Amino acid sequence: MYSQGLIGADSSTTESEEFLAAFQARIDREEKIEPNDPMPEGYRRTLVRQIGQHAHSEIVGMLPEGNWITRAPSLRRKIALLAKVQDEGGHGLYLYSAAETLGVSREQMTEELLSGKAKYSSIFNYPTPTWADIGAIGWLVDGAAIMNQIPLCRCSFGPYARAMIRVCKEESFHQRQGYEIMMTLARGSEEQKQMAQEALNRWWWPSLMMFGPSDTDSTNSDQSMKWKIKRFSNDELRQKFITATVPQAEYLGLTVPDPDLKWNEETKLYDHGEIDWSEFKAVVSGNGQMNRDRIRDRNQAWDDGAWVREAALANARKRADNQHIAREAAE
Amino acid sequence: MTDRHDLTPLWEVFIRPRNGLHHRHVGSLHAADSALALQAARDVYTRRGEGNSIWVCRSADIAASDPSFAEANFEPADDKIYRHPTFYDIPDEVGHM
Numbered sequence: 001m002y003s004q005g006l007i008g009a010d011s012s013t014t015e016s017e018e019f020l021a022a023f024q025a026r027i028d029r030e031e032k033i034e035p036n037d038p039m040p041e042g043y044r045r046t047l048v049r050q051i052g053q054h055a056h057s058e059i060v061g062m063l064p065e066g067n068w069i070t071r072a073p074s075l076r077r078k079i080a081l082l083a084k085v086q087d088e089g090g091h092g093l094y095l096y097s098a099a100e101t102l103g104v105s106r107e108q109m110t111e112e113l114l115s116g117k118a119k120y121s122s123i124f125n126y127p128t129p130t131w132a133d134i135g136a137i138g139w140l141v142d143g144a145a146i147m148n149q150i151p152l153c154r155c156s157f158g159p160y161a162r163a164m165i166r167v168c169k170e171e172s173f174h175q176r177q178g179y180e181i182m183m184t185l186a187r188g189s190e191e192q193k194q195m196a197q198e199a200l201n202r203w204w205w206p207s208l209m210m211f212g213p214s215d216t217d218s219t220n221s222d223q224s225m226k227w228k229i230k231r232f233s234n235d236e237l238r239q240k241f242i243t244a245t246v247p248q249a250e251y252l253g254l255t256v257p258d259p260d261l262k263w264n265e266e267t268k269l270y271d272h273g274e275i276d277w278s279e280f281k282a283v284v285s286g287n288g289q290m291n292r293d294r295i296r297d298r299n300q301a302w303d304d305g306a307w308v309r310e311a312a313l314a315n316a317r318k319r320a321d322n323q324h325i326a327r328e329a330a331e
Numbered sequence: 332m333t334d335r336h337d338l339t340p341l342w343e344v345f346i347r348p349r350n351g352l353h354h355r356h357v358g359s360l361h362a363a364d365s366a367l368a369l370q371a372a373r374d375v376y377t378r379r380g381e382g383n384s385i386w387v388c389r390s391a392d393i394a395a396s397d398p399s400f401a402e403a404n405f406e407p408a409d410d411k412i413y414r415h416p417t418f419y420d421i422p423d424e425v426g427h428m
Binding site: 037086105166312 | 364378397
């Protein structure tokens with residue numbers, strides 16, 4: 001669900017002009033690039049990093065919502081939330097597999113996440129103090145992710161595009177379940193409406209930051225656009241998201257926490273206020289409210305599961321040995 | 332973190348959407364053995380009724396054609412138009428054939 005503008009990739013590449021031109025010609029013909037095809041090192045490196053960050057975001061993305069599974073207000077809400085969190089885990093696995101086709105191992109990616117070296121979407125470093133946050137995440141965070149991910153279904157790298165098609169197909173229920181939670185709260189008591197408004201206040205700006213830095217500051221965008229890894233700039237997608245979401249907030253009777261938000265009759269888009277990029281930078285560099293908790297929780301899950309992985313491998317080895325002995329005996 | 336001996340192998344997953352269709356490649360996953368691979372494939376790839384049968388095989392057991400020979404392998408097929416029915420002129424009077 002949760003891609004973000006790519007954080008800090010190095011798309012520089014050292015191949016000959018001729019090689020790069022031939023590769024670009026394939027991209028311009030809209031040919032998909034498959035794992036064993038020749039590709040510039042910068043293209044491979046950018047994708048490993050982007051798909052890896054995307055996969056990590058799905059995995060870490062289970063944590064803020066997992067926080068509310070046991071306390072969901074009804075059985076209906078609980079099964080929906082369980083299914084959604086399970087989907088996020090699945091999406092992480094599709095994406096890890098897509099990254100592995102580029103020659104990076106699952107073990108290496110896992111290690112980079114657990115050591116804190118790998119980045120993931122800044123949005124998951126915010127806490128979920130109330131049930132309304134679960135509604136706001138589905139509505140806004142999944143909504144922003146869908147905006148980002150639909151163009152990725154046409155990404156030039158085949159395995160990533162195919163994974164994104166599966167993800168997008170499964171994703172649309174996520175946003176609807178979130179909006180439904182918000183709708184129920186907004187139509188409830190004064191306190192419930194207040195809770196919904198506060199959740200919108202908490203998640204609005206971080207959701208806008210999910211699209212990554214402004215085009216004027218985004219260093220990777222040009223090359224990624226040229227290679228058709230991405231199809232729209234960060235600001236274009238952000239603008240599309242705002243324009244789609246503001247009427248949904250109005251329908252709920254909630255107020256978007258941006259006093260500068262204004263409909264622009266000329267562009268047919270909403271102009272928005274200044275985004276606090278210093279907050280974004282702080283969260284990405286590890287100083288968000290929940291960065292340390294998220295990494296600690298992932299490490300604990302990994303360590304707690306060690307005995308299962310070891311037992312499964314030991315059992316597989318034992319069975320392989322037994323078969324070997326049986327085969328020898330039969331010969 | 333892990334040495335090569337401890338790596339969990341990669342499996343390719345094939346699913347048949349319903350009887351009468353081929354199993355089709357849907358993706359891959361890591362699992363210690365075939366039983367666990369089947370179980371994981373069910374969880375990862377069939378959460379919404381995608382199929383009624385799963386095959387898994389070790390990725391390492393797949394032999395693949397070399398993409399740098401794609402031209403030599405597959406292009407000759409392009410100029411063998413006599414392998415297609417439309418290459419042959421049959422008068423309309425003969426009727427459908």
